[in-house]
Amino acid sequence: MRKKIVAGNWKMHKNAEETEDLLNDLIDKLPNDVEAQIIVAPTFVNLASAVDHLEFTNIAVAAQNMHQTEAGAFTGEISADMLKSIGVNTVIIGHSERRAYFNETDAILANKVSTALKHDMVVIFCFGEELKDRQDNQHFNVVENQLRDGLFHIENKDWELIVLAYEPVWAIGTGETASPEQAQEMHEFIRETVRKRYGNTIAEDVSILYGGSVKPENAGEIFSKPDVDGGLIGGAALKAEDFSKIVSAI
Numbered sequence: 001m002r003k004k005i006v007a008g009n010w011k012m013h014k015n016a017e018e019t020e021d022l023l024n025d026l027i028d029k030l031p032n033d034v035e036a037q038i039i040v041a042p043t044f045v046n047l048a049s050a051v052d053h054l055e056f057t058n059i060a061v062a063a064q065n066m067h068q069t070e071a072g073a074f075t076g077e078i079s080a081d082m083l084k085s086i087g088v089n090t091v092i093i094g095h096s097e098r099r100a101y102f103n104e105t106d107a108i109l110a111n112k113v114s115t116a117l118k119h120d121m122v123v124i125f126c127f128g129e130e131l132k133d134r135q136d137n138q139h140f141n142v143v144e145n146q147l148r149d150g151l152f153h154i155e156n157k158d159w160e161l162i163v164l165a166y167e168p169v170w171a172i173g174t175g176e177t178a179s180p181e182q183a184q185e186m187h188e189f190i191r192e193t194v195r196k197r198y199g200n201t202i203a204e205d206v207s208i209l210y211g212g213s214v215k216p217e218n219a220g221e222i223f224s225k226p227d228v229d230g231g232l233i234g235g236a237a238l239k240a241e242d243f244s245k246i247v248s249a250i
């Protein structure tokens, strides 16, 4: 079944105390009567405390990344097993900042997806074109290739653990948002691409989130589009009031 989801990607923000404050604020301000699944992704060092803190709430915790290998000599890295062992069952994979600044290629991402699925983790798989791709009218090709090379090796049964997040790079943290029509056009294309490869049921059931400068002011219109099933929120997820308004807009 397709779900409504609003996820907050905190990126490299909030120390331990600030994390606790924001979580308390969210518990206070988030509406309890929404049907959407709510997810927050604090930094690695604050994941365990976030899981504890949110135990009796309907807010789930995700990691922002993980390593593709089970264990080994990979200084500074975190494995799927480590995440699972502290109660984190969801992971963001393929964020454009990981692709751009940490050289995560489609092949690496495909491995990460496989490892996460092996551990029964929910994968929020991110992808999206850069500004130049759109200017060159290559955005559909780029997105199709990212899906094919990073994700389309998985089996039909794996799709119940997959959430897609379309994030045009030119809209991330720039204040510039894709118009609701641009988002819908791309989301429809993404669903069609999934349909061609995996069939109608999987295409209709998968949740496709939009990410890129979603704010309280534009969330309602973007979320109203038929193929937009929620959002992956960066900057506006760092303020409980804004995030709550976005969740209420779903």
Ligand code: PGA
Residues within 6 Å of the ligand: 009, 167, 171, 172, 173, 174, 175, 211, 212, 213, 214, 232, 233, 234, 235, 236
């Ligand atoms: P933004 O980030 O909302 O700050 O644009 C979105 C994201 O990177 O997931």
